Amino acid sequence: MRMVLLNPGPVNVSRRVKEAIAGPDICHREEEFSKLLQRVRGKLLHAFAPKGFTVVVLSGSGTASLEAAVIASVEEGRKLLIIENGVYGERIAKIAAVHALPAVGLQYDWTRPPDLAEVEAALKGEPDIQTVALVHHETTTGLLNPVRAIGQLAKAYGKAFLVDSISGLGGEELDLKGDGIDLLVGTANKCLQGLPGVSFVLVRGEEMERIRKIPPRSLYLDLGETWEHQEKGSTPFTPAIPAFYALDEALDELLEEGVAQRIARYRRASAILREGFERLGLAFFLPPRLRSNTITALHLPRAMSYQALHDRLKARGFVIYAGQGHLEAQIFRVANMGALSDEDLFGFLAALEEALRRP
């Protein structure tokens, strides 16, 4: 039975993408890989980046690229400003802590966007801050953060701006230039509809020059060194070749569909689901103005545990996602990323209606 994945990645992919992983056996030191790598990098830049950006593709899930970007972005003696309103903002803070990078954390309730006046006060009060880090789409709750407003503040104070758009890119509008983004982290297996195993960082050209001067904090997750190799068509270590094949194909699909159309498709899918949730009397965790195109967080109905709901839906072929952190017992999440048909969406709503009925 095909499972319909309504978790925020890995997502259902097309048959085309699945078949792509069975490409020829190749050596990563040969020109076949070099061409594959440059195709993938070229398509990522073409799909998402304005002129003057470059890209580094890493083998590993989204967190690999996030960690590589975070640890590359601050000089010795300087600080990160980390905006946290969910598990993924907290993850950036954990990365900083593991590497003993000085950081100022601004923590907000998971239902609230950051307070811009407080962000500005921190930038004003802590001249040591060098990089501002923000999660574009907080997967924890489906909350969209104000990337443009934070980017403008970062630029006004001469700071680098690092954005985790691992669950946003391809699902939400994003203007790297207009938003003042220097480092943008993305992954293959969420809204890009590739398979897990590769992730990437889009980097503004001048930002890459800055990063190259900072001594590496990791051998394996060295963004600058990896970039130098990739500019010459190679990688320092063995890459996840099948995941590259899948991403190459997934990017063709994305470019054929169009990024704006992909975003519109997700927006429509979320609207279909939300209409259904309302009809079923479920309560939304976030107000409409904060909701993304791709995740809906809902309160668990009274008298039903997540596990019971999950199991009933899974028996019908649908995988939903639990709440994280302190929301574990309160909410469940339904994502609509991936190669999902209308039949999948309406089928899910029918299964949910059944699952919510008392046994």
Ligand SMILES: *Cc1c(COP(=O)(O)O)cnc(C)c1O
């Ligand atoms: C999925 C996700 C990540 C990374 O998760 P991985 O399991 O390492 O791919 C990081 N940030 C956000 C916002 C995410 O949604």
